[in-house]
Amino acid sequence: MTRGVLLVAVCKDGNEMIYPLAFGFAHSECIKSWTWFLKQLRNVIQYPERVMFVSDRHEGIFAGMEAIFHDAAHGVCAYHLS
Template identity: 90%
Template sequence: MIYPLAFGFAHSECTESWTWFLKQLRNVIQYPERVMLVSDRHAGIFAGMEAIFPDAAHGVCAYHLSQNLKKFCRQRDDVIKLYFRATYLYRVEEFNCEMAELKATHRKVYDELLEALQKYSRAFDMKQL
């Protein structure tokens, strides 16, 4: 089953609220060990996921990661394009080629993104499940 969206109402976006929300979500998911949760890297979400869904695959939303990258690399459209190309590739070999180009273009961004993209790109996401 796929649960593309769920809603919960809480007082604030904090670890306690996210943990409560994820507990409620776990109660309705039939096979929680086969879940992949994608978030915007909020610390409270990650803490809740680790506590409530420790065996689930955890991902980061490519859009939110790109927004952080845009703040970090202002005026570097070439870097943003390389990021998106690498993120949306399905084959590891193609991903590695794009990352090599990113490394040659902007080493600091490459170093920051390598771990995140290996964990959250399409080329690697099915290997986590």
């Protein structure tokens, strides 16, 4: 039984340090949840055209990216690619 999932966005600063930017709780990792999360994230990012996303290729992330961050670059995590 799934009790929910944690959706997380992290950033890398100029010193190559990773820090949390945003997180949200959802019932499951699905298109609806990722679209909601990315919509909230879009509200706080000032320059989305200068943002790049790296993900694990989940279909919900890709669908949310097309709907919410269609102008941002999107790459695939090398770890998840292998």
